[in-house]
Amino acid sequence: MAARRIELMLCTGTGCVAGGAFRIKKVLEEEIARHGLQSEISIVPTGCNGFCGQGPLLVVMPEKIFYGWLKTEDIPFLVQEHFLKGRPVKKLMFTPPERKEPIPLLSDIPFFKKQMLIVLRNKGIIDPEKIDDYIARDGYAALEKVLTSMTPEEVIEEIIKSGLRGRGGAGFPTGIKWKVCRNEPKTPKYVICNCDEGDPGAYMDRSVLESDPHSVIEGQTIAAYAIGASHGYIYVRTEYPLAIKRMQKAIEQAREYGLLGENILGTGFSFDLEIREGSGAFVCGEETSLIHSIEGKSPEPRQRPPFPAQVGIWGCPTVINNVETLATVPVIINRGAEWFSKIGTETSKGTKIFSLVGKINNTGLIEVPMGITLREIIYEIGGGIPGNRKFKAVQTGGPSGGCIPASLIDLPIDYESLTQAGSMMGSGGMIVMDEDTCMVDVAKFFIQFTNDESCGKCTTCRDGSAALLEVLTRITDGEGQEGDIEFLEELAWAIKDASMCGLGTTLPNPVLTTIRYFREEYEAHIREKRCPAKVCKNLIAYWIDPQLCQACLICKRECPAEAIYGEKHIVHVIDQSKCTKCGTCLEVCPPRFGAVKKLSGEPVPPVERGMKVERKKKTATPLQEQSSA
Amino acid sequence: MSNGGERREKVGAALVVGGGIGGMQAALDLADAGIKVYLVESKPAIGGVMSQLDKTFPTNDCAMCTMAPRLVAIGRHKDIEVLTLTEVERIEGEPGNFTVTLRRRARFVDENVCTGCGSCVANCPVRFIPQPLDSIPPVKLAPEVQARVDQIIAEHRNRPGPLMPILQSINAVYNYFPEDVLRYVSQQLGIPLTHILRVATFYNAFSIVPRGKYIINVCMGTTCYVRGSERLMERFSDTLKIKPEETTPDMLFTLKAVRCIGCCGLAPAVMIGDTVYGKLTVKEIPGIIKKFQGANGHGQAHTG
Numbered sequence: 019m020a021a022r023r024i025e026l027m028l029c030t031g032t033g034c035v036a037g038g039a040f041r042i043k044k045v046l047e048e049e050i051a052r053h054g055l056q057s058e059i060s061i062v063p064t065g066c067n068g069f070c071g072q073g074p075l076l077v078v079m080p081e082k083i084f085y086g087w088l089k090t091e092d093i094p095f096l097v098q099e100h101f102l103k104g105r106p107v108k109k110l111m112f113t114p115p116e117r118k119e120p121i122p123l124l125s126d127i128p129f130f131k132k133q134m135l136i137v138l139r140n141k142g143i144i145d146p147e148k149i150d151d152y153i154a155r156d157g158y159a160a161l162e163k164v165l166t167s168m169t170p171e172e173v174i175e176e177i178i179k180s181g182l183r184g185r186g187g188a189g190f191p192t193g194i195k196w197k198v199c200r201n202e203p204k205t206p207k208y209v210i211c212n213c214d215e216g217d218p219g220a221y222m223d224r225s226v227l228e229s230d231p232h233s234v235i236e237g238q239t240i241a242a243y244a245i246g247a248s249h250g251y252i253y254v255r256t257e258y259p260l261a262i263k264r265m266q267k268a269i270e271q272a273r274e275y276g277l278l279g280e281n282i283l284g285t286g287f288s289f290d291l292e293i294r295e296g297s298g299a300f301v302c303g304e305e306t307s308l309i310h311s312i313e314g315k316s317p318e319p320r321q322r323p324p325f326p327a328q329v330g331i332w333g334c335p336t337v338i339n340n341v342e343t344l345a346t347v348p349v350i351i352n353r354g355a356e357w358f359s360k361i362g363t364e365t366s367k368g369t370k371i372f373s374l375v376g377k378i379n380n381t382g383l384i385e386v387p388m389g390i391t392l393r394e395i396i397y398e399i400g401g402g403i404p405g406n407r408k409f410k411a412v413q414t415g416g417p418s419g420g421c422i423p424a425s426l427i428d429l430p431i432d433y434e435s436l437t438q439a440g441s442m443m444g445s446g447g448m449i450v451m452d453e454d455t456c457m458v459d460v461a462k463f464f465i466q467f468t469n470d471e472s473c474g475k476c477t478t479c480r481d482g483s484a485a486l487l488e489v490l491t492r493i494t495d496g497e498g499q500e501g502d503i504e505f506l507e508e509l510a511w512a513i514k515d516a517s518m519c520g521l522g523t524t525l526p527n528p529v530l531t532t533i534r535y536f537r538e539e540y541e542a543h544i545r546e547k548r549c550p551a552k553v554c555k556n557l558i559a560y561w562i563d564p565q566l567c568q569a570c571l572i573c574k575r576e577c578p579a580e581a582i583y584g585e586k587h588i589v590h591v592i593d594q595s596k597c598t599k600c601g602t603c604l605e606v607c608p609p610r611f612g613a614v615k616k617l618s619g620e621p622v623p624p625v626e627r628g629m630k631v632e633r634k635k636k637t638a639t640p641l642q643e644q645s646s647a
Numbered sequence: 648m649s650n651g652g653e654r655r656e657k658v659g660a661a662l663v664v665g666g667g668i669g670g671m672q673a674a675l676d677l678a679d680a681g682i683k684v685y686l687v688e689s690k691p692a693i694g695g696v697m698s699q700l701d702k703t704f705p706t707n708d709c710a711m712c713t714m715a716p717r718l719v720a721i722g723r724h725k726d727i728e729v730l731t732l733t734e735v736e737r738i739e740g741e742p743g744n745f746t747v748t749l750r751r752r753a754r755f756v757d758e759n760v761c762t763g764c765g766s767c768v769a770n771c772p773v774r775f776i777p778q779p780l781d782s783i784p785p786v787k788l789a790p791e792v793q794a795r796v797d798q799i800i801a802e803h804r805n806r807p808g809p810l811m812p813i814l815q816s817i818n819a820v821y822n823y824f825p826e827d828v829l830r831y832v833s834q835q836l837g838i839p840l841t842h843i844l845r846v847a848t849f850y851n852a853f854s855i856v857p858r859g860k861y862i863i864n865v866c867m868g869t870t871c872y873v874r875g876s877e878r879l880m881e882r883f884s885d886t887l888k889i890k891p892e893e894t895t896p897d898m899l900f901t902l903k904a905v906r907c908i909g910c911c912g913l914a915p916a917v918m919i920g921d922t923v924y925g926k927l928t929v930k931e932i933p934g935i936i937k938k939f940q941g942a943n944g945h946g947q948a949h950t951g
């Protein structure tokens with residue numbers, strides 16, 4: 019990297035690309051050329067910066083000024099003001115909702131402040147398509163150290179000492195898994211990196227592959243050396259085309275540099291890697307299913323033991339590790355097990371990446387030390403709930419996990435405490451829900467998911483999830499009966515007891531936790547036919563408050579069902595028999611009127627058609643021009 | 648039981664129809680209760696389907712280990728009479744008191760003398776001859792299709808586990824699996840078509856029915872769902888007049904629910920082709936559809 023006066027770290031992760039990062043790059047290049055600044059400014063396309071909710075975004079080095087929500091129109095001004103005249107542009111900086119003054123520096127933004135970057139050590143500061151960038155930041159030093167100065171046993175010992183546990187969900191100690199595999203007499207052996215990441219709402223593995231693919235290659239090569247493998251696979255889901263492309267490039271570069279292939283670094287150790295794609299089946303994340311998928315068999319899980327570490331792909335001993343687990347390994351080797359084991363809690367060491375998404379102000383990927391509390395994550399890093407709504411619950415662990423209620427907000431996050439709360443670490447999705455989220459509906463959503471994705475081998479999982487879904491649908495449709503809750507609980511435990519793979523044994527968790535913490539919501543649905551969060555369609559009605567409606571005609575125009583009557587100066591009325599409850603009217607009614615309301619558990623107040631609009635006085639809304647007046 | 652009369656006393660023996668594992672257990676239970684049992688089986692031997700299984704679900708117990716003791720017990724039980732190659736023809740009477748007419752087919756072997764040596768099997772000149780694979784006429788593909796598929800097969804056939812990469816490449820070309828192409832692949836690789844279909848129908852990204860030029864992937868992942876993607880789906884569905892997983896008659900759009908496309912920061916998100924639409928609202932949907940229609944010369948009248 020030739021040092022330039024200014025380096026622009028432009029995020030080209032999937033989120034930002036969707037937001038137009040490449041279009042911005044083009045305009046940036048044009049503008050920089052127009053001002054003749056090419057020799058002073060370089061653009062570095064990086065992987066996901068983490069703060070995806072602000073994308074497309076840009077960090078200006080060396081000062082680390084953070085610009086978010088960029089639009090192509092802003093670029094000429096930005097280049098002229100900041101890069102030419104040296105005046106950072108305030109209006110493009112990040113401003114938290116509760117403050118007026120923007121925060122210029124990345125390091126001052128609360129979202130980044132509390133984080134601790136180990137796996138994501140290189141995010142947003144290197145170009146993932148350049149191996150030299152990775153090497154410049156100590157990349158492949160751990161591999162060299164391992165190959166030249168450590169025996170495989172020493173490597174395994176170091177990993178065991180560090181206390182690293184698998185980040186793919188179950189949290190099995192990584193070193194022990196390697197040891198079991200090393201001790202198997204059969205050869206050849208294999209290492210597989212699991213990037214199936216089917217857990218909806220989690221995308222950290224994708225982000226690691228996209229922003230720092232070499233860290234995974236390095237970790238996987240170290241694992242291969244430790245167990246004595248000569249070949250490895252990276253299993254990536256097909257929904258991640260960019261990750262696949264970057265990984266492919268990274269593998270080719272590593273081969274060129276002699277870091278993969280025959281006789282790595284002249285030490286006599288040989289190892290090579292191959293990418294295999296999934297094709298959209300959640301169960302393929304399960305290790306035995308994943309193996310079957312690569313082998314071209316029907317990808318159903320199988321009984322364990324024997325574990326893959328004993329009998330894995332092609333019948334040979336195989337270590338399967340998650341992306342994040344492998345990306346942590348080089349850092350442990352570089353900085354030592356002792357350093358690593360000081361981070362985190364008694365049983366859970368190191369850091370974990372979470373994707374903080376849903377009803378939260380600062381959406382994105384965060385890496386935090388284990389043991390951090392939910393409160394710190396949601397209020398300090400996440401910046402709280404948008405629109406001053408009330409925090410209700412957070413869902414962790416995806417379809418296998420559960421909902422943790424607001425009352426447990428001081429829960430320290432580690433493997434054990436989450437399991438105790440009825441949830442799971444899972445792969446690290448953290449979906450924040452506010453009071454507008456119906457917990458019964460959420461449970462139904464997850465069961466629908468697992469019911470779809472069940473491979474169908476076990477009766478309890480296949481038919482049990484269908485039975486759960488039937489009852490949950492009944493409840494959300496307003497046809498719940500007394501005894502439904504008890505039935506759900508009983509069935510849930512039967513499914514847990516009798517299913518074979520992790521999908522089946524954990525699928526009832528969302529139901530069980532929502533019943534455990536939000537039983538009164540279930541009861542409201544069943545007894546009062548009321549949805550407290552006003553989500554379940556059969557239990558709600560849309561209604562226009564005649565006192566507030568200003569007859570702006572917008573809702574009438576947008577309603578797809580033509581269910582709204584009204585004219586200029588005449589209060590609009592929804593015909594309940596035609597309304598399909600799509601919610602469009604609520605969305606389009608200008609906030610300054612806020613006339614459309616959702617009702618649940620109460621009769622819809624009758625409104626006469628043809629009522630004249632009551633004009634609001636200017637004093638009530640001094641800022642707004644009254645339209646259509 | 649007719650005209651409300653007293654039911655007559657139950658007399659005589661029990662008849663169990665079918666000598667599978669269930670029938671065997673029923674016969675044993677009845678006989679152990681002191682009742683004479685006739686166990687009727689239409690096949691030459693009792694045992695049924697379970698005798699063909701390796702393991703049983705969900706405990707993975709060995710099937711033969713469960714069954715063998717029962718076979719022996721039935722053979723030994725003084726109160727069980729096994730009638731193989733036998734079918735029920737008629738039942739007369741009422742529950743508890745009835746007469747059954749059975750038809751027994753000839754075995755042509757004297758069971759009292761046969762030692763089960765198996766020589767007759769080896770010496771019988773008539774064989775069941777399975778149809779050899781090469782007697783199925785080779786599948787004919789259009790020349791350009793065949794060239795394409797041949798190229799895909801050649802690229803992958805020599806790596807271990809070639810089926811998935813081959814299917815993925817074919818899917819990338821056709822958006823679905825034409826039946827004759829799958830048959831062709833089956834013949835080329837020597838993998839049974841049933842197996843290929845099993846794999847091809849397992850994954851969400853595959854389809855065995857034709858799909859539209861643009862696949863509208865509406866994310867129904869958790870984040871998008873919490874942020875209201877269900878309403879996006881409904882709006883797409885209403886506007887295109889198709890249900891999820893269906894294709895418009897002009898073969899332009901297929902509507903599909905996907906689980907998280909990894910853009911949760913932009914929820915609710917929709918992916919059409921390679922383009923991701925983030926933070927989408929229902930209002931924008933008709934415009935997006937028109938844009939794609941416009942790009943194909945359809946719906947010009949609407950776009951104006």
Ligand SMILES: Cc1cc2nc3c(=O)[nH]c(=O)nc-3n(C[C@H](O)[C@H](O)[C@H](O)COP(=O)(O)O)c2cc1C
Nearest residue numbers: 184185186212215216303304305339340343520521
């Ligand atoms: C239904 C199911 C889905 C899974 N999905 C994933 C996944 O997407 N990514 C992953 O790394 N592990 C997943 N796992 C866990 C893997 O089976 C396996 O435990 C993990 O990859 C081991 O790696 P680790 O020890 O590094 O965690 C899943 C497990 C189950 C039962």
Ligand code: SF4
Nearest residue numbers: 473475476479519522
């Ligand atoms: S628990 Fe469900 S997904 Fe797992 S093997 Fe059984 S049926 Fe398949």
Ligand code: SF4
Nearest residue numbers: 577597598600601603
């Ligand atoms: S909810 Fe939808 S269908 Fe009902 S009135 Fe509003 S816009 Fe029309």
Ligand code: SF4
Nearest residue numbers: 567568570571573607
């Ligand atoms: S959009 Fe709101 S204010 Fe306008 S007519 Fe509809 S209900 Fe009334």
Ligand code: FES
Nearest residue numbers: 031033034067070
């Ligand atoms: S994709 Fe750009 S910040 Fe995540």
Ligand code: FES
Nearest residue numbers: 866868871908910
């Ligand atoms: S949940 Fe929709 S992109 Fe992740």
